[in-house]
Amino acid sequence: MRITQGTFSYLPDFTDEQIKAEVQYCLDNGWAIAVEHTDDPHPRNVYWDMYGLPMFDLKDPAAIMLEINGCRKTFPRRYIKVSGYDSRYGRQTTALSFIVNRPPEEPGFRLDRQEFNDRSIKYTLHPYATEKPVGQRYE
Amino acid sequence: MSDVRAVSATPPATSPAPAGPVAVDLSAAYHGSNIEHVLEELEGELVGLAPVKRRIREIAALLLIARLREEQGLTTEKPTLHMSFTGRPGTGKTTVALQMAKILQQLGYVRKGHLVVATRDDLVGQYVGHTAPKTKEVIKRAMGGVLFIDEAYYLYRPENERDYGQEAIEMLLQSMENQRDDLVVILAGYKERMDTFFQSNPGFHSRVGHHIDFPDYSLDELMAIADLMVRRQHYAFDQPSRAAFGEYVALRMRQPHFANARSVRNALDRIKLRQANRLIARGGIVSREDLARIDAADVRASRVFATGTDDTTDE
Numbered sequence: 001m002r003i004t005q006g007t008f009s010y011l012p013d014f015t016d017e018q019i020k021a022e023v024q025y026c027l028d029n030g031w032a033i034a035v036e037h038t039d040d041p042h043p044r045n046v047y048w049d050m051y052g053l054p055m056f057d058l059k060d061p062a063a064i065m066l067e068i069n070g071c072r073k074t075f076p077r078r079y080i081k082v083s084g085y086d087s088r089y090g091r092q093t094t095a096l097s098f099i100v101n102r103p104p105e106e107p108g109f110r111l112d113r114q115e116f117n118d119r120s121i122k123y124t125l126h127p128y129a130t131e132k133p134v135g136q137r138y139e
Numbered sequence: 140m141s142d143v144r145a146v147s148a149t150p151p152a153t154s155p156a157p158a159g160p161v162a163v164d165l166s167a168a169y170h171g172s173n174i175e176h177v178l179e180e181l182e183g184e185l186v187g188l189a190p191v192k193r194r195i196r197e198i199a200a201l202l203l204i205a206r207l208r209e210e211q212g213l214t215t216e217k218p219t220l221h222m223s224f225t226g227r228p229g230t231g232k233t234t235v236a237l238q239m240a241k242i243l244q245q246l247g248y249v250r251k252g253h254l255v256v257a258t259r260d261d262l263v264g265q266y267v268g269h270t271a272p273k274t275k276e277v278i279k280r281a282m283g284g285v286l287f288i289d290e291a292y293y294l295y296r297p298e299n300e301r302d303y304g305q306e307a308i309e310m311l312l313q314s315m316e317n318q319r320d321d322l323v324v325i326l327a328g329y330k331e332r333m334d335t336f337f338q339s340n341p342g343f344h345s346r347v348g349h350h351i352d353f354p355d356y357s358l359d360e361l362m363a364i365a366d367l368m369v370r371r372q373h374y375a376f377d378q379p380s381r382a383a384f385g386e387y388v389a390l391r392m393r394q395p396h397f398a399n400a401r402s403v404r405n406a407l408d409r410i411k412l413r414q415a416n417r418l419i420a421r422g423g424i425v426s427r428e429d430l431a432r433i434d435a436a437d438v439r440a441s442r443v444f445a446t447g448t449d450d451t452t453d454e
Contacts, residue, residue: 059251060283062321067279 001108026084219348226353229399292336
């Protein structure tokens with residue numbers, strides 16, 4: 001099951017050229033760019049690991065591509081996303097983020113039902129990938 | 140995949156005929172690239188430096204032709220763009236590097252055309268594991284533009300084999316090779332020391348395509364520079380003060396630590412200081428002309444005249 005999230009979740013995966021163009025847009029806006037990765041595909045997982053430091057005063061997307069490719073090389077089978085952070089007063093939030101790398105096979109989710117009092121049911125999304133410990137998923 | 144795209148993208152970029160000899164209007168390409176403007180700026184702003192200007196024209200011509208050849212499908216190896224600028228202080232290396240960045244941008248060899256100036260301190264770290272991220276940071280900042288490494292020979296310290304400079308050198312070499320599309324490196328410094336630096340780091344020597352030597356300025360050229368600076372700052376020499384400044388420069392040139400145009404600029408800064416003090420001391424009403432004029436006394440008050448040969452400071 002193909003995981004989607006972030007700004008361009010409805011589009012097919014970007015090519016490197018398209019990633020560069022988006023990164024250029026972030027740079028033009030003066031947003032700080034970070035490369036993050038994770039092997040926990042749950043949509044509520046907001047704590048991704050940062051690859052290197054966030055990048056501030058860069059001029060050219062090639063430098064960010066260098067980091068993205070570095071991250072892809074280190075974690076070829078993890079989710080990697082690029083985020084642009086708008087630090088302007090009044091916004092101070094992630095302005096844009098999109099996935100640039102995903103594992104070749106994504107096993108997807110199972111729906112767990114938990115019986116509760118009065119015949120009510122609670123639902124949980126259980127990613128199959130997280131059945132293995134961190135670092136061994138998607139291997 | 141990339142091949143297919145390259146082939147399908149080329150024809151509209153050049154002319155409709157896919158095969159056979161295709162003519163290109165060279166002068167149109169020359170004017171179209173806007174490079175003429177930058178070269179004229181170089182010619183007009185920089186006094187002297189005839190060999191440097193000639194080399195830069197040559198390089199610009201080479202790059203323009205290389206680009207036209209590429210458009211015509213005459214694939215050649217991408218020209219090496221890394222350069223070394225050698226010369227004594229104040230001979231305009233940084234200024235020319237700025238112009239070079241513009242030229243490269245006009246010709247489409249770098250995307251942004253900004254200049255990042257770095258010295259050993261910016262590249263080499265203090266402890267183990269500090270150098271690589273530091274160097275990488277600078278390289279990343281310079282991507283899409285030109286990385287200007289001033290006094291590059293300080294990177295290499297043969298007397299200390301555990302010096303971290305070697306690590307920075309290796310990283311630089313790697314990105315000079317692998318990120319050739321994204322980064323142009325210009326190394327600068329004194330001629331003799333750069334020569335030894337290249338000898339002990341053959342990797343650099345083979346990756347640097349153009350060696351440009353900046354000659355020292357002659358007295359006349361330094362005076363022309365002074366005139367230019369004075370005019371640009373809306374001051375004016377009169378006849379005696381210009382003569383006095385000529386004497387000053389002639390004396391100063393023989394002293395140690397003479398830094399060509401930079402020494403001229405510093406001398407002018409001090410002359411402006413003395414002029415201001417003279418006007419304040421005199422008081423009363425000053426005319427517009429008084430505010431602009433540099434008096435011979437402002438120049439002659441310099442210590443260079445008093446002692447003949449001065450102490451080592453740049454006074």
